[in-house]
Each structure stands twice: as structure tokens, then as C-alpha cells.
Amino acid sequence: MLEQLVSALVTVVLGVGGCLAYFYGSNILLDRLFPASASNDMAAVRNLKIQSSVRPWLFLGPALILLTVYLIYPVFQTIWLSFHDKAGTSFVGTANYSWAFNDSQFRQSIFNNFLWLLVVPAACTFFGLVIAVLTDRIWWGGLAKSLIFLPLAISFVGASVIWKFVYDYRGEGQEQIGILNALIVWFGGDPQVWISLPFWNNFFLMVILIWIQTGFATVILGAALRGVPEDTLEAATIDGAGPFKIFWRIMVPQIMPTIIVVWTTITVLVLKVFDIVLTMTNGQWDTQVLANLMFDWMFRGGGDFGRGAAIAIVIMLAVLPIMIWNIRQANAEQKGGH
Amino acid sequence: MADIRLTDLNKSYGAIHILKDVSLDITSGEFIVFVGPSGCGKSTLLRSICGLESITSGTLEIDHAVVNEVPPSKRGIAMVFQSYALYPHMSVYENIGFALENQGLPRAEIKQKVEKVADMLQLTPYLTRLPKALSGGQRQRVAIGRAIVRGAKVFLFDEPLSNLDAALRVQTRMEIAKLKRSMPKTTMIYVTHDQVEAMTLADRIVVLQAGRVEQVGTPMELYDRPANTFVAGFIGSPKMNLITGEPAARHKAHTLGVRPEHFELSAATGEIKGMVEYTEVLGSDSFLYVATPQGLLTVREEGKTAFKPGDTVHVTPAAALVHRFGEDGKRLA
Numbered sequence: 001m002l003e004q005l006v007s008a009l010v011t012v013v014l015g016v017g018g019c020l021a022y023f024y025g026s027n028i029l030l031d032r033l034f035p036a037s038a039s040n041d042m043a044a045v046r047n048l049k050i051q052s053s054v055r056p057w058l059f060l061g062p063a064l065i066l067l068t069v070y071l072i073y074p075v076f077q078t079i080w081l082s083f084h085d086k087a088g089t090s091f092v093g094t095a096n097y098s099w100a101f102n103d104s105q106f107r108q109s110i111f112n113n114f115l116w117l118l119v120v121p122a123a124c125t126f127f128g129l130v131i132a133v134l135t136d137r138i139w140w141g142g143l144a145k146s147l148i149f150l151p152l153a154i155s156f157v158g159a160s161v162i163w164k165f166v167y168d169y170r171g172e173g174q175e176q177i178g179i180l181n182a183l184i185v186w187f188g189g190d191p192q193v194w195i196s197l198p199f200w201n202n203f204f205l206m207v208i209l210i211w212i213q214t215g216f217a218t219v220i221l222g223a224a225l226r227g228v229p230e231d232t233l234e235a236a237t238i239d240g241a242g243p244f245k246i247f248w249r250i251m252v253p254q255i256m257p258t259i260i261v262v263w264t265t266i267t268v269l270v271l272k273v274f275d276i277v278l279t280m281t282n283g284q285w286d287t288q289v290l291a292n293l294m295f296d297w298m299f300r301g302g303g304d305f306g307r308g309a310a311i312a313i314v315i316m317l318a319v320l321p322i323m324i325w326n327i328r329q330a331n332a333e334q335k336g337g338h
Numbered sequence: 339m340a341d342i343r344l345t346d347l348n349k350s351y352g353a354i355h356i357l358k359d360v361s362l363d364i365t366s367g368e369f370i371v372f373v374g375p376s377g378c379g380k381s382t383l384l385r386s387i388c389g390l391e392s393i394t395s396g397t398l399e400i401d402h403a404v405v406n407e408v409p410p411s412k413r414g415i416a417m418v419f420q421s422y423a424l425y426p427h428m429s430v431y432e433n434i435g436f437a438l439e440n441q442g443l444p445r446a447e448i449k450q451k452v453e454k455v456a457d458m459l460q461l462t463p464y465l466t467r468l469p470k471a472l473s474g475g476q477r478q479r480v481a482i483g484r485a486i487v488r489g490a491k492v493f494l495f496d497e498p499l500s501n502l503d504a505a506l507r508v509q510t511r512m513e514i515a516k517l518k519r520s521m522p523k524t525t526m527i528y529v530t531h532d533q534v535e536a537m538t539l540a541d542r543i544v545v546l547q548a549g550r551v552e553q554v555g556t557p558m559e560l561y562d563r564p565a566n567t568f569v570a571g572f573i574g575s576p577k578m579n580l581i582t583g584e585p586a587a588r589h590k591a592h593t594l595g596v597r598p599e600h601f602e603l604s605a606a607t608g609e610i611k612g613m614v615e616y617t618e619v620l621g622s623d624s625f626l627y628v629a630t631p632q633g634l635l636t637v638r639e640e641g642k643t644a645f646k647p648g649d650t651v652h653v654t655p656a657a658a659l660v661h662r663f664g665e666d667g668k669r670l671a
């Protein structure tokens with residue numbers, strides 16, 4: 001334990017120190033190579049120009065190299081793998097893709113991912129919006145918001161473990177320790193094995209992500225709502241609009257750019273959903289999703305790099321357009337001075 | 339069409355007392371201006387009439403019905419906000435038509451009414467634009483259009499000109515005066531801190547200070563017979579000179595109010611001796627700032643002045659035109 005702490009500390013010190021040393025050292029080197037105090041003025045001006053065009057590359061260099069190694073290179077390697085066989089040795093054309101689109105597991109995953117996509121971002125944004133409005137008007141709103149925000153700090157695996165207890169099922173005759181079954185028994189119902197109820201179990205898993213992400217939506221949308229000019233709401237009151245109409249026709253349209261950013265951010269997250277499914281069901285009982293399917297084929301029983309890579313590319317293609325839209329919206333919002 | 343009566347109206351936020359026993363009778367069709375320094379409660383008074391602020395005690399009647407608890411939209415009032423408060427995501431057409439939509443009017447009727455108002459305010463070419471694509475003056479007109487379209491009996495204006503530049507402000511001031519003339523039965527209440535706006539627009543001015551009504555009257559009543567030293571100093575530009583001490587005692591007053599244009603200047607003799615400290619020559623008239631034992635006095639002379647800074651001068655208030663105030667600041671007879 002102590003050994004690990006020490007090594008972690010050393011790593012941090014070396015990392016930060018190394019960065020500082022790099023930026024400081026490379027800057028000094030640049031100054032030495034192209035001195036601004038050169039003998040004649042022409043040379044000094046030229047050196048200054050060189051310095052200012054080289055410096056950004058020098059400072060951005062490490063980040064660009066790391067991005068290339070850890071992001072760009074893997075993309076191309078994955079594309080390459082997806083056209084090759086199990087071991088990544090012989091070219092198989094689009095065989096992995098045609099396998100995928102005929103595979104029932106893959107189709108199931110696409111269907112489930114689609115369900116997640118429809119439900120989770122919409123639910124998070126909706127609850128976030130409603131909670132943001134409601135907590136704005138009550139004195140304990142701040143506390144409520146903090147509590148709703150709290151799950152965001154819990155890892156997906158941790159959250160899944162918590163919810164596993166919520167959905168827990170004990171055999172007939174035993175005491176139900178899962179809160180959901182305990183409540184149902186209390187009201188005189190029959191306990192259920194929630195996470196193995198096909199189709200509906202998808203929604204029980206989604207609840208976990210909604211529970212985690214609503215806090216994020218609440219905080220961002222709450223800040224946006226506070227930016228809505230008070231007098232437009234007063235003008236609408238005088239114009240005879242009721243509270244619901246003011247909310248839907250005056251407040252929501254004014255924060256639409258933020259709503260879209262929140263929505264798409266959660267959408268991207270949902271397309272990559274993995275940990276919750278792995279922890280709760282590992283894709284059993286018709287709850288498989290693309291990311292977990294990919295993991296299965298890549299690293300587990302399947303051990304097929306080609307098929308795993310093909311699934312990874314499908315996920316990437318699905319995420320990409322939403323990501324681009326999201327970034328554009330976020331940029332537009334910044335420019336709009338919202 | 340709409341008389342407004344305020345009786346002992348009070349407004350407080352917790353321990354802070356904003357409006358103190360405000361009583362006021364406004365006759366239908368009047369143009370009333372609330373004026374006072376910032377923080378005097380004039381905007382709060384307007385917002386209380388409108389219903390955006392609740393009334394702590396006292397009554398507000400519109401057309402002889404107490405409306406203390408009536409929601410803003412049912413009071414028959416329309417308001418033009420300082421910031422215009424246009425809905426940024428709606429076109430000019432939708433901005434003007436929103437109130438009608440809330441009343442549940444049929445589409446065709448909304449269209450006809452909005453187009454009529456747009457025509458009246460020369461907004462027809464801009465109906466499909468968003469507010470951000472309009473100039474300041476056009477936004478102002480949309481805000482006014484939003485008020486007109488509802489056919490409200492009472493118009494409230496909350497410092498509507500303060501976001502415009504000086505030239506546009508004068509022009510819009512005239513347009514508001516014209517608007518009032520075209521709607522003779524509509525009661526208008528206008529809040530400003532600018533006494534020039536108050537003097538030029540108002541049928542009657544209500545001067546407020548620290549939540550109290552100091553005086554109500556026509557612009558000329560306020561100018562000719564200010565009820566106290568506060569109104570005396572607030573109405574008129576440049577400010578009235580308020581002189582205490584021996585020169586005031588000579589006129590049997592604690593404080594003597596003399597407007598800059600009501601002095602006689604002489605190099606040789608006069609009631610108060612002083613020295614010209616500074617002059618402003620504007621061509622049509624000149625202002626002299628005269629240092630005296632009673633403080634700096636402002637004196638207006640017609641045309642150009644013969645006096646220069648440093649000159650010794652005697653000023654004499656025109657006895658018939660002075661204002662005499664007692665120790666409590668109130669006007670003496």
C-alpha cells in the first residue's frame with residue numbers, strides 16, 4: 001500500500017516536472033538557436049518571426065504526438081483489422097461486416113442501443129430541465145440539486161453494484177433484500193427476477209444511467225435557465241401566458257442550444273454504454289449492447305480481432321455525426337454569447 | 339376609459355419599506371410621469387400597478403374596481419420595458435401576436451390585428467425578422483406594438499428611452515407624444531429619472547423621493563410653485579439655487595429658491611456679492627457660476643455675457659419670482 005502511494009507520488013512529480021522541464025527547456029533552446037538580440041536588426045526581426053512560428057508547434061507537439069499515437073493510429077489500425085480475419089493475418093474483405101449484419105446478437109445489440117438512444121438522453125434532459133426549474137424556486141433547491149448531482153461522482157461499475165442490490169432477487173421463501181422486491185412483497189405482490197425479464201430489463205439498466213446523468217443535465221440546464229432574462233418572463237406574464245406556456249414557449253426555446261448540447265453529449269455517452277451492461281447482465285437475457293459485444297469478441301471467448309474491430313467501427317460511425325453536431329452547437333453557443 | 343386610484347399604497351420587502359402611503363388619482367386618458375432620483379421607488383410603483391409586484395397594504399383601483407389580487411394579464415394594462423424584453427426566439431410578428439394567441443383569438447384575427455399595428459409603426463417590412471436583426475429604435479417600436487395590439491386601457495412605460503442614444507431619444511420622445519395624441523382615451527404612466535422627458539411629455543408629473551410622493555402637478559405648476567426644496571431642486575435645468583442664511587432671511591425665509599434666470603446682475607451693487615468663477619457661453623444664453631459666501635450660484639443671462647472669470651459681481655433675486663421655503667423645507671405661502 002505504502003509502496004504504491006510512493007510510486008504514484010513519484011510518477012506525479014516526475015510527470016509534472018517533466019512537462020515543466022520540456023516547456024521551459026525547449027523555449028530556452030529556441031531562444032538560443034534564433035536569438036532575438038542578433039547582431040543586425042534584420043536578423044533579429046527574422047529570428048523573432050521564426051520563433052513565433054515555431055513556438056506553437058513546440059508547445060503543442062507533445063499533445064499532438066500523444067493524440068496521434070493513442071487516437072488516430074488506433075482508428076486506422078482498427079479499420080485495417082476489421083477487414084482481416086480472426087488473428088489479423090489474412091485479408092477477408094467485408095466478411096466481418098456481412099457477418100455482423102446477419103448475426104442475431106449484433107442485431108439484438110443494435111436494437112438495444114437504439115432503445116437506449118431513444119430513452120436515456122430524452123429522460124435525462126427532461127428530468128434535468130424539470131428539476132432545474134423546480135429547484136430554482138425553493139430554498140432547499142441547492143441541497144436537492146447537490147444530491148441529484150452526487151451519482152455523477154460514482155463510477156458506472158459502482159453504480160451498477162448499488163442497483164444490483166436494488167433489483168436483487170432471493171428465492172421463494174427467503175427474505176427479499178432488494179428494495180424493489182421488498183416493496184412489492186410488502187404490497188402483497190410476487191417478487192420478480194428483474195434483470196432477466198427480457199425487453200423490460202433493458203429499461204431497468206437504463207434507469208441506472210439516467211440516475212447517474214440527470215445531475216449533469218440539471219446543473220448545465222440550471223445555469224442556462226438562470227441566463228434567461230427575467231423581463232421576458234415578466235412580459236409573458238403580462239401577455240397572459242400561464243406558467244406552463246412560459247416554460248415551454250419562452251424559457252425552453254431560449255436555452256435550446258444548451259438543451260441540444262446536453263442531449264447530444266448524453267447520446268454519445270449512451271452509444272458507448274458498456275460498464276453497466278457488463279456489470280449487471282453481461283449481455284444476457286437480451287440486454288446485449290454494441291460496446292459489450294465488441295468486448296466479448298475482441299478479448300473474451302470469441303477472441304476474434306476482425307469481428308471485434310468491425311463492431312468498433314460501427315460504433316464509431318454512429319457516434320461521429322452526433323459528435324460533430326455537438327461540437328458545432330457548443331461552438332455556436334459560445335459565439336452567441338449565451 | 340380607465341381611471342386609476344391608489345390609496346395609501348405601501349410596499350415593503352421584509353424590513354425594507356419601499357413605498358410609503360402613496361395616494362394618487364389618475365384620470366382616464368392622462369399622461370402621467372413618475373420622476374425621481376434612482377432608488378426613489380418609481381419603478382416599484384409602476385410594477386405594483388402592473389401586478390408584477392404585490393402590494394403590501396393599501397388599495398389599487400382600476401376603473402373603480404380593486405385589483406390588488408388580479409393577475410397582471412387581467413388588469414387591462416400593457417407594459418413597455420426598459421430593455422424592451424422582446425422574446426429573442428420569436429419573429430416580430432410572433433412577438434406582437436403572442437398576447438393575442440394567449441387570449442385564444444382565431445389565427446385570422448391575430449393576423450389582421452398584428453398587421454394593422456405593424457403598419458401603424460412602420461414595422462411591416464420586418465415582421466419575419468428576429469429581434470436581434472433589428473436596430474434599437476425598431477426594437478423599441480416592436481415593444482410598443484406589443485402593447486398597442488392588446489388594446490390595453492393603460493400603458494406603462496419603464497424608462498423606455500434609456501437604452502437609446504441621444505439623437506434617437508429625442509426622436510422617440512416625440513413619437514411617444516404623437517402616440518399619446520393618437521390614443522386620447524388611453525391612460526399612460528411613464529417612469530423616468532430624466533426631468534426633461536417628464537416636463538415635455540407629462541400632463542401631470544408625480545415627483546417621488548424615498549418612496550413618498552413629494553408633489554403632483556402639471557409641469558408648469560411644479561416649475562412655478564414647487565411644494566418643497568426637493569421638488570425645487572429636481573425640476574428645472576440648470577437646478578434652482580437654494581440659498582440659506584442672511585440673503586434668505588432678508589426675504590423672510592429659511593431657504594430662498596431662485597432659478598438661474600431670475601437674477602439680476604450688476605457690477606456695482608446688489609444683494610449678494612460674489613466673484614465669477616466660471617462661465618459657459620452657449621450663444622443663445624450664458625451661464626455664470628458665481629462664488630458667494632452662500633455657496634456657488636448659477637446665473638443665466640440672455641445672449642452673451644460681459645462678465646469674465648475673476649470679475650466681481652453683485653446678484654439680486656427678482657423679488658416677485660423667488661420661492662420661499664421654511665425650516666422644514668416646505669413652501670411658505
